Amino acid sequence: MGGDHAPEEAVKGALSAASLINGEILLVGIPEQIEEHLPHNRPDNIHIIPASEVVDMHEKPLEALRKKKDSSISVAAKLVKEGRADVFVSAGNTGACTAASLLSWRQVTGVKRPAIATIFPSHTSHFLLLDAGASPDVEPENLLEFAVMGRSYAEKVMGRKDPKVHLINIGEEPGKGNAFAKQAHDMLAGHDWFAGNIEGKDIFSKDCDVVVCDAFVGNVVLKTAEGVGEFIMGEFKAAVPSGPLKLFFLPIRKALAPLKKKFDYAEVGGSPLLGLNGICIICHGRSSAKAIHNAILQGAKSAEANLVNAIRTSIEEEHAGKNQ
Amino acid sequence: MGGDHAPEEAVKGALSAASLINGEILLVGIPEQIEEHLPHNRPDNIHIIPASEVVDMHEKPLEALRKKKDSSISVAAKLVKEGRADVFVSAGNTGACTAASLLSWRQVTGVKRPAIATIFPSHTSHFLLLDAGASPDVEPENLLEFAVMGRSYAEKVMGRKDPKVHLINIGEEPGKGNAFAKQAHDMLAGHDWFAGNIEGKDIFSKDCDVVVCDAFVGNVVLKTAEGVGEFIMGEFKAAVPSGPLKLFFLPIRKALAPLKKKFDYAEVGGSPLLGLNGICIICHGRSSAKAIHNAILQGAKSAEANLVNAIRTSIEEEHAGKNQ
Numbered sequence A, B: 001m002g003g004d005h006a007p008e009e010a011v012k013g014a015l016s017a018a019s020l021i022n023g024e025i026l027l028v029g030i031p032e033q034i035e036e037h038l039p040h041n042r043p044d045n046i047h048i049i050p051a052s053e054v055v056d057m058h059e060k061p062l063e064a065l066r067k068k069k070d071s072s073i074s075v076a077a078k079l080v081k082e083g084r085a086d087v088f089v090s091a092g093n094t095g096a097c098t099a100a101s102l103l104s105w106r107q108v109t110g111v112k113r114p115a116i117a118t119i120f121p122s123h124t125s126h127f128l129l130l131d132a133g134a135s136p137d138v139e140p141e142n143l144l145e146f147a148v149m150g151r152s153y154a155e156k157v158m159g160r161k162d163p164k165v166h167l168i169n170i171g172e173e174p175g176k177g178n179a180f181a182k183q184a185h186d187m188l189a190g191h192d193w194f195a196g197n198i199e200g201k202d203i204f205s206k207d208c209d210v211v212v213c214d215a216f217v218g219n220v221v222l223k224t225a226e227g228v229g230e231f232i233m234g235e236f237k238a239a240v241p242s243g244p245l246k247l248f249f250l251p252i253r254k255a256l257a258p259l260k261k262k263f264d265y266a267e268v269g270g271s272p273l274l275g276l277n278g279i280c281i282i283c284h285g286r287s288s289a290k291a292i293h294n295a296i297l298q299g300a301k302s303a304e305a306n307l308v309n310a311i312r313t314s315i316e317e318e319h320a321g322k323n324q
Helices: A008-020 A029-034 A059-067 A072-081 A094-105 A142-156 A181-189 A216-238 A242-255 A259-262 A289-304 A309-320 B008-018 B031-037 B061-067 B074-081 B094-105 B141-156 B180-189 B213-237 B244-255 B257-261 B289-304 B307-319
Strands: A025-030 A046-050 A086-090 A115-121 A124-132 A167-168 A192-199 A209-213 A271-274 A279-284 B025-029 B046-051 B089-091 B117-119 B126-130 B165-168 B194-198 B210-212 B271-274 B278-284
Touching: A008 A046, A008 A289, A008 B165, A025 A059, A029 A046, A029 A059, A029 A124, A046 A072, A059 A094, A059 B141, A072 A086, A072 A094, A072 A279, A072 B278, A086 A094, A086 A289, A115 A216, A124 A142, A124 A216, A124 B194, A142 A181, A142 A271, A142 A309, A167 A216, A181 A192, A181 B046, A181 B307, A216 B213, A216 B257, A242 A259, A242 B126, A259 B061, A259 B213, A279 A289, A289 B244, B008 B046, B008 B089, B008 B244, B008 B289, B025 B031, B025 B074, B031 B046, B046 B074, B046 B307, B061 B094, B074 B089, B074 B094, B074 B278, B089 B094, B089 B289, B117 B141, B117 B213, B141 B165, B141 B180, B141 B210, B141 B271, B141 B307, B165 B180, B180 B271, B194 B278, B210 B271
Parallel strands: A025 A046, A086 A279, A124 A209, A167 A192, A167 A209, B025 B046, B089 B278, B126 B210, B165 B194, B165 B210
Antiparallel strands: A115 A124, A115 A271, A271 A279, B117 B126, B117 B271, B271 B278
16 A cells, blocks of 8 residues: 555556465555556465555654554554565555564564675676664664664575675775774674675675665665766756757667666566565555565565574674684 | 876866966966976966975875975965965875865964865756865864855855855754764754765755765765766776777767766865864865865955855854854
């Protein structure tokens, strides 16, 4: 029920993903609204779970969850808690999804703060940046948890072997940055998977697996990248004439199609919320059917790889000092 | 002597700017190396001030200044201190320029932390973002100083009338963000020039005059924007074939020329260091003659507008509570 195009795009995404996963898709929300977009002969593995309320995109998360006990977000989180589902996918209110998951599932033992991991395109492939917005005020040591959780996701879901972790900083050398970054660097140093500081300029050009930072910085990276991308593309569109001359610009449109695909967040699905006893995939509010489709596949892959268990084990090992 | 193309580009930039300013240009550095790039009949208002040493781009600022007492950076800062110059322009080691200016000139009374203000292009024009790297660890109240100093620059040098100030935050509504951003918001609220929170996505599309944040966040915005810009332009270049088909892409190259110009940091000159008893314009290490040329004009304009005095008065007024 969440997102700008709900429930139509969510239902369409579920329909196209249904034949590609081993398992069931539970569509949580107001049944009549969901059924409107379902064909009569729907796939066997799609079911509707009723929820009578909807959290708006701009509602205050905790307040909304308190007031709307039967919201689709609360009901979906509860399904995972009760073991009736493995993954919760939503394009709804991010704060409410995070809060509902946290309150219902709680953190994996040893994880103090959950993190939203965003998948970014880069010159060579993709990298994972976390925290992109789950925990606004953290301590430097929480970035060590983010690193360990990010590595688990990169390995289990993105298929990276022995993923490396970079720390966002304002300078490459050790000793650079503000007090927070210096302390975070000290916490990460000594791990053989730690690849050192990296500047915002280099995250898109170097081969990164996992990049860690606090949620404020992560959100600034995410939004600035989005803003610059839209700015350049907007100027580009404005530069292309709309008359018959437009024809001369067809080759460049064609040539840029792969670039457009690379930047399309719908291609990766959503952003996993890591560190809780359950898997939540948070999708962009503007998510299309394609984005939801890919988020469902991403969630299914995370569940099949037993991501939560992998994080639990890595965090235990980290705390036991096995990796140091 | 600083920057990747010193002293040639610096000297060329000075030569072309000389006829456009009311005043003298003092070229500080190793005389033989400077003279190599000066014509025999040089403009009357260009002079050489000898300095025997050069701070390298990667030297630790304080250490370098301590060891190299006769570095071009130290000598240039001293010229301003002694009233023999109004402005110090450099494409050299940013940390060393900031430290030399701070140690030699000291802060304007009432300013606790200086800030580097970077001029960004936006959809409609330009905006000033500060701090982009001068003061890594600040308190929320320092952002109020940044706002006041940024307004002075926007008004006196960029010609903005009653410039507005936005605070970078991870959400638009008051009450959003981490503890630091919430406190900074409270410090700024109540000023009629405060336009509220802004997200990194919107700084390039909205009409902004001044945007404030701490140096870590500011540097992340700067570097991320640079990284995304280079990434898109790199993919763009890769998409254009190099054979005879290249011809088909000429119209788009031509159409995109204004965009390229908009993104060219050489067009704006450099980044002013604000809050000290003197004017320092910090240029990109890769600065071309055009960048130095524009930085000299920018510095001359700042001196003619008596920027330091304007900042002093605004800070006094702010502290006297006149603006509240």
